[in-house]
Amino acid sequence: MAMTWVWCGMVLLSLVFGAATGRLEEVSAAALDGAQTAIQLSVSMAGVLCLWSGVMEVMNVCGLSAGLARAFRPLLRRLLPEAAKDDETLAAVSANVSANLLGLGNAATPLGIRAACRMARNCGGVASDELCLLVVLNTASIQLIPATIASVRSAAGCRTPFDILPAVWLASVLSVAAGLLMARLLAAAGRWRR
Numbered sequence: 001m002a003m004t005w006v007w008c009g010m011v012l013l014s015l016v017f018g019a020a021t022g023r024l025e026e027v028s029a030a031a032l033d034g035a036q037t038a039i040q041l042s043v044s045m046a047g048v049l050c051l052w053s054g055v056m057e058v059m060n061v062c063g064l065s066a067g068l069a070r071a072f073r074p075l076l077r078r079l080l081p082e083a084a085k086d087d088e089t090l091a092a093v094s095a096n097v098s099a100n101l102l103g104l105g106n107a108a109t110p111l112g113i114r115a116a117c118r119m120a121r122n123c124g125g126v127a128s129d130e131l132c133l134l135v136v137l138n139t140a141s142i143q144l145i146p147a148t149i150a151s152v153r154s155a156a157g158c159r160t161p162f163d164i165l166p167a168v169w170l171a172s173v174l175s176v177a178a179g180l181l182m183a184r185l186l187a188a189a190g191r192w193r194r
Helices: 002-021 024-061 064-079 087-101 105-120 129-139 147-155 165-193
Strands: none
Touching: 002 024, 024 147, 064 087, 087 105, 087 129, 105 129, 129 165
16 A cells, blocks of 8 residues: 555656656656556566466476475474474475475465465464564575576576576575574574563
């Protein structure tokens, strides 16, 4: 709701200042040019996103995603011991983490919501440390194939849109490590204060 007000305010201010300075025609021309550019970018990105969504669907069908989820279960049992007590919750968390790893943000979201709902059942309305850790894992996920960024780069005319992979891998590993460290420190501080 807040963004609606921000956007409406920006449009209104543009119109007011355009009228006040006598440049209302330039404001309307810029709005039309911006709309045309947005449509061109969206159409050019759609092709690349469709390609990678297809590749990811093939990975799901051939069982690679399920295999990754099984591979993550031992690590997740150590990170989330309470969630690991329930097999369905652990399955949802591991599927969510593996979908994020493969860059399947659209598929990861419902899995993450299902895992969070299952983890929140016994929280009594207050997020547990493990539920907060799940949010951290979703927010700062490691991505092997950053399809969205590659499609934006491709649409902008980049000839090698995946040359950013080492930087993406390093940044995402560091962000996950920092998120996990902070989550552990804040959980410990919360237990200390009680």
